[in-house]
Amino acid sequence: xxxxxSYDLSFKILLIGDSAVGKSSLLVTFISNSVDDLAPTIGxxxxxxxxxxxxxRLKLTIWDTAGQERFRTLTxxxxxxxxxxxxxxxxxxxxxxxxxxxxxxxxxxxxxxxQNCVKMLVGNKVDRESERVVSxxxxxxxxxxxxxxxxECSAKTRENIMEVxxxxxxxxxxxx
Ligand code: GDP
Numbered sequence: 001x002x003x004x005x006s007y008d009l010s011f012k013i014l015l016i017g018d019s020a021v022g023k024s025s026l027l028v029t030f031i032s033n034s035v036d037d038l039a040p041t042i043g044x045x046x047x048x049x050x051x052x053x054x055x056x057r058l059k060l061t062i063w064d065t066a067g068q069e070r071f072r073t074l075t076x077x078x079x080x081x082x083x084x085x086x087x088x089x090x091x092x093x094x095x096x097x098x099x100x101x102x103x104x105x106x107x108x109x110x111x112x113x114x115q116n117c118v119k120m121l122v123g124n125k126v127d128r129e130s131e132r133v134v135s136x137x138x139x140x141x142x143x144x145x146x147x148x149x150x151x152e153c154s155a156k157t158r159e160n161i162m163e164v165x166x167x168x169x170x171x172x173x174x175x176x
Pocket of ligand 1: 017018019020021023026124126127128153154155157
């Protein structure tokens with residue numbers, strides 16, 4: 001894709017979820033081994049990451065709602081052309097999980113018209129295991145319900161963070 005031959009595949013990835021679940025932290029953690037400098041988040045922000053998986057050079061453009069989740073309903077333009085949507089909740093706050101199933105998943109069904117879009121449900125902050133209120137099994141069940149891949153991780157300890165590209169690669173083989 002694209003006239004620029006510096007990558008083989010290009011993805012637009014969205015991060016969705018309630019305020020303070022760790023979307024920005026996941027973005028920073030995921031991007032931190034790239035050369036990009038982080039800009040302050042104003043409006044919809046995005047970061048570009050180039051990396052190689054399975055011999056293919058991937059370009060990820062990751063969009064962060066950057067506080068717009070306060071307005072709850074994002075416009076369809078935010079979703080347009082997205083190949084990957086990462087739905088994030090905080091395993092220590094149940095409302096962030098129920099909001100995903102009640103609000104975000106419905107909005108996603110409404111706006112993400114790309115049938116090949118890879119959806120991933122991510123339970124963040126597993127480093128705070130003693131405060132966990134949403135079980136792994138509940139996460140798996142919600143992911144199944146909405147046809148999402150599933151991952152539990154911690155932006156703080158980086159646990160499972162590097163699973164993201166491999167899951168997207170798995171998705172890209174579905175697309176291609
Ligand atoms: P956003 O509003 O969804 O973008 O959430 P932020 O990335 O701003 O994170 C909200 C708060 O949660 C911040 O204080 C982060 O330091 C903290 N946080 C994010 N990820 C983790 C994590 O995996 N573990 C822990 N313990 N705290 C986290």
